[in-house]
Amino acid sequence: MFNCDMCGKCCQNLRLSPLYAELDDGTGKCRYLEGNLCSIYETRPLLCRIDESYDAFFKGKMTKEEYYRLNYEACEKLKKL
Ligand code: SF4
Ligand code: SF4
Numbered sequence: 001m002f003n004c005d006m007c008g009k010c011c012q013n014l015r016l017s018p019l020y021a022e023l024d025d026g027t028g029k030c031r032y033l034e035g036n037l038c039s040i041y042e043t044r045p046l047l048c049r050i051d052e053s054y055d056a057f058f059k060g061k062m063t064k065e066e067y068y069r070l071n072y073e074a075c076e077k078l079k080k081l
Contacts, residue, residue: 002050002068008036009078011048019047 014020015028023045025031032040038048046052054067062070 002071004050004075006036007075007079008033009075009081011036011038013078013081 011030011033013028014024014030020030023030023032030038032038032044038044046056050071054064058067
């Protein structure tokens with residue numbers, strides 16, 4: 001399972017990916033983010049679900065370990081913003 005520390009940085013910087021444009025409240029932050037937490041966590045979109053997104057979009061293109069590694073790298077970059 002992906003080890004997310006719930007820093008909220010990905011949900012605060014949606015402008016970095018056009019895939020999340022519909023969730024952007026206009027400032028780059030997700031309209032569903034409350035504090036650092038997702039207010040619709042149980043029903044959040046597929047694109048916000050790391051493991052389910054792997055199965056839907058990346059399985060067969062890379063291993064789960066490589067996918068996690070790329071995601072952890074992105075998290076570290078976001079934490080430095
Ligand atoms: S940036 Fe990474 S560690 Fe922080 S909330 Fe998003 S997925 Fe979790
Ligand atoms: S829906 Fe939830 S998990 Fe997805 S970007 Fe918004 S706050 Fe983050």
